[in-house]
Amino acid sequence: MAARLELRGQVFEVKAGQTLYHALEKLGIAPQTVLPVRAGELITEDEILQDGETVKLVAVVSGGAG
């Protein structure tokens, strides 16, 4: 029962069945620094991670005005 979180090419395997928020917290990734995308759709952090799925985390912090 595992899901994958992908951030900047790095893949983290996490337990399925927990909220995305808790998974991010355990990995030490501040939720306000990423946007979670599931199957091309933006999702909120209260979503439960499903077995076998991959959620892409889009990094939002940049070093200057983009």
Added chain:
Amino acid sequence: MKCDRCGGKAAYQMRHHHLALCKADYLEWLPARVERSIKKTSMFTQADRILAAVSGGKDSFSLWDILNRLGYQADGLYIHLGIDTLDYSSHSQALCERFADTRGLRLIVVNLAQEYGLPIQDMARREKRGAGKPCAVCGLAKRHIMNRVASQGGYTAVATGHNLDDEAAVLLGNTLEWKLDSLQRQAPVLAEKPGLSRKVKPLCRVYEREAAAYALLSGIEYIYEECPYAAGSKAFVYKDLLNRMEAERPGAKLSFYLEFLRARREGFLDGVQQEATAELHTCPVCGQPTTSAAACAFCRMVGQAQAVLSASPGLNDSKL
């Protein structure tokens, strides 16, 4: 989680605003918030001609898209700096051209190397302020070119995509070092002066994550990669600190920035303002205002670069 407006499935939650919205409602909500900021600070009106500085990133594209949706007359300006690592500049320019083409917007492109002789990293190598990193030189070049294009094109304001996180990070840095002169200059609107265009930051109350969410939900294709020279930037350190505060206390960044603006309005920095008012001269080369009695910093930089090039015309630049 449900959308607080329509009860449908929420796509994006903002803890600091105690608000969760679906895609359709978020794409209405953010432009309305930006519109309130524009009006509250009298940035510009529908009669103004805006020059939106675009980089290919999420913030400037969201800004340009929002200005366009709100009915403002906004053309884009892309400055090709000649950053060849990862083909960064050319890729960004291609994205800007596609963004403009698909929306029928006008994009002005200025190529630094073609117009001034050298790409930014080679100009930086010859400048004390660019020692090791071209960021300071890049800022100098962008400010000069934005002002030149705005002035020549009859634009009444230059809009940049600085978001709340950018502004809060600059504020934190300036506060930690008590740079009063810099604090005095930090504002959503810098009024025009003879030879200097008005500069505005319509996204200054928009969280960086909100701008990114807008870009994603709008289907805007933007450059995900960071500028190759941004690594190690102080902005990352300050943004990290602020994000940790935000995690503990949602709204901390917004409050930090807005309370600074309030204090500034109420005269907290008035004494500094008088000290900071330096006499401006006209640059004999480009005609833009400068505090220097001779050529402005940008023209001095370009002059040095061109002198080296003309002294060694056959040399490959990387060997200069």
